[in-house]
Amino acid sequence: MTYTAPLTTHTAQQTNSPQQGMQPSESLARLLDTASLYLHVPFCHTRCHYCDFNTYAGLLPLRAPYVRALLNEIELAGQSVLYPDGSPRRARTIFFGGGTPSLLTVPQITRLLTACYRSFAIDADAEITLEANPGTLDQQQLVGIHAAGINRLSMGAQSFDAYLLKTLGRIHTPDEIEQAVHFARAAGFTSINLDFMFGLPEQTMQHWQETLAQALILRPEHLSLYSLIIEEGTLFHSWTEEGRITPADEDLCADMYEYADALLQAEGYINYEISNWALPGHQSRHNLTYWQNLPYIGMGAGAYSSFQGRRYSNERSPQEYIRILKTHRLPEVESETIEQAQAMAETAFLALRTALGLHLPTFEERFGQPFSTFVGDRLHLVEEAGLLEQADGWLRLSKRGRLLGNAVFLRLLPN
Numbered sequence: 001m002t003y004t005a006p007l008t009t010h011t012a013q014q015t016n017s018p019q020q021g022m023q024p025s026e027s028l029a030r031l032l033d034t035a036s037l038y039l040h041v042p043f044c045h046t047r048c049h050y051c052d053f054n055t056y057a058g059l060l061p062l063r064a065p066y067v068r069a070l071l072n073e074i075e076l077a078g079q080s081v082l083y084p085d086g087s088p089r090r091a092r093t094i095f096f097g098g099g100t101p102s103l104l105t106v107p108q109i110t111r112l113l114t115a116c117y118r119s120f121a122i123d124a125d126a127e128i129t130l131e132a133n134p135g136t137l138d139q140q141q142l143v144g145i146h147a148a149g150i151n152r153l154s155m156g157a158q159s160f161d162a163y164l165l166k167t168l169g170r171i172h173t174p175d176e177i178e179q180a181v182h183f184a185r186a187a188g189f190t191s192i193n194l195d196f197m198f199g200l201p202e203q204t205m206q207h208w209q210e211t212l213a214q215a216l217i218l219r220p221e222h223l224s225l226y227s228l229i230i231e232e233g234t235l236f237h238s239w240t241e242e243g244r245i246t247p248a249d250e251d252l253c254a255d256m257y258e259y260a261d262a263l264l265q266a267e268g269y270i271n272y273e274i275s276n277w278a279l280p281g282h283q284s285r286h287n288l289t290y291w292q293n294l295p296y297i298g299m300g301a302g303a304y305s306s307f308q309g310r311r312y313s314n315e316r317s318p319q320e321y322i323r324i325l326k327t328h329r330l331p332e333v334e335s336e337t338i339e340q341a342q343a344m345a346e347t348a349f350l351a352l353r354t355a356l357g358l359h360l361p362t363f364e365e366r367f368g369q370p371f372s373t374f375v376g377d378r379l380h381l382v383e384e385a386g387l388l389e390q391a392d393g394w395l396r397l398s399k400r401g402r403l404l405g406n407a408v409f410l411r412l413l414p415n
């Protein structure tokens with residue numbers, strides 16, 4: 001799933017035009033009637049030292065039964081969200097996330113995509129992304145994935161520093177990142193994202209500058225830059241507790257973020273979400289689904305869905321997930337109804353995490369109520385403190401507000 005860095009460690013500059021990217025280009029009513037599809041692939045060669053995603057090393061033999069289960073779920077999920085006239089639900093994007101979806105074979109990926117096309121009405125120009133680890137890619141596989149219909153590749157590069165890659169527990173070298181991008185270009189990919197992390201133990205500003213310079217030589221259409229979060233249950237967490245590693249301090253993280261933002265904007269990238277930069281026309285439509293609080297259907301072990309006022313999640317264990325699907329049941333284990341007030345607060349919260357902010361006319365169209373009525377005087381104090389700014393129908397966090405985002409978000413909650 002999308003990894004969103006905490007606002008509190010960032011001091012992003014807001015210099016983009018609000019028209020670029022965040023305002024839905026289609027009517028809101030139509031968008032709310034569609035879904036984005038997420039397929040989770042919970043396998044990795046080894047576990048990176050910082051990662052707490054629902055993914056497992058040593059389970060590669062489960063790939064074939066897992067794919068069979070996922071094919072089954074795609075069919076069941078498609079049936080569960082048919083339009084009232086019995087036609088399949090329209091889907092605008094498909095995202096193979098993980099884990100490491102690039103560990104699946106080309107025939108497996110092809111079968112999963114074919115199943116999506118059978119059970120959903122996929123847009124002709126759908127964005128279809130596959131997350132990949134550069135250490136798992138070869139030329140032939142990339143040609144096959146591209147021919148299967150994947151039109152966007154998202155690679156976890158993390159750093160161009162060999163020592164830092166080792167510290168992170170990555171299975172690839174800096175050269176393999178470069179090679180993977182060249183292979184992907186040769187295979188025909190014209191939309192590539194690279195993920196990088198900053199605020200790493202022992203990472204200096206110079207490391208970061210060199211990594212960004214090397215990334216820019218590859219000219220990816222999209223960059224996601226995440227500030228390291230030390231997650232409980234990871235090796236990084238125990239190493240921090242034991243004093244074996246020390247994450248970068250907040251000021252250095254903020255400097256790294258500001259350096260990256262200025263550099264990328266000068267190179268023509270738009271900072272359309274706090275952690276995401278894209279060349280014009282390459283904003284991730286799938287990730288915008290989450291930030292615009294639009295419907296999505298997650299399939300696979302531990303995947304989350306948000307659809308028609310309900311949020312639900314699947315069984316997390318791959319073995320148990322496979323077992324449930326053998327009985328032709330949906331693997332949903334938790335579900336909650338999203339009341340209107342909660343949906344309003346969440347829509348505002350998610351949008352305020354983006355660089356462009358909340359589009360007030362769209363909010364009113366969606367909920368039949370102006371944002372000012374919903375929020376009452378709850379934001380007065382933070383507005384007076386200069387944490388928010390408003391222009392051209394957009395409400396967004398000010399530079400200071402980005403550092404103190406939680407103070408704003410807490411006040412969005414209905415009384």
Ligand SMILES: C[S@@+](CC[C@H](N)C(=O)[O-])C[C@H]1O[C@@H](n2cnc3c(N)ncnc32)[C@H](O)[C@@H]1O
Pocket residue numbers: 001003050051052053097098099100131132133134154155156157158195196197226227228229230231
């Ligand atoms: C599912 S992974 C990407 C695909 C693939 N599994 C890989 O790592 O190459 C999504 C991204 O989240 C980021 N990420 C994961 N754990 C993180 C953490 N603890 N702090 C910051 N970013 C993290 C990494 O940049 C990673 O590439």
Ligand code: SF4
Pocket residue numbers: 043044046047048051052053055098099100133156
């Ligand atoms: S390869 Fe990606 S999903 Fe797997 S452990 Fe590493 S960061 Fe997590």
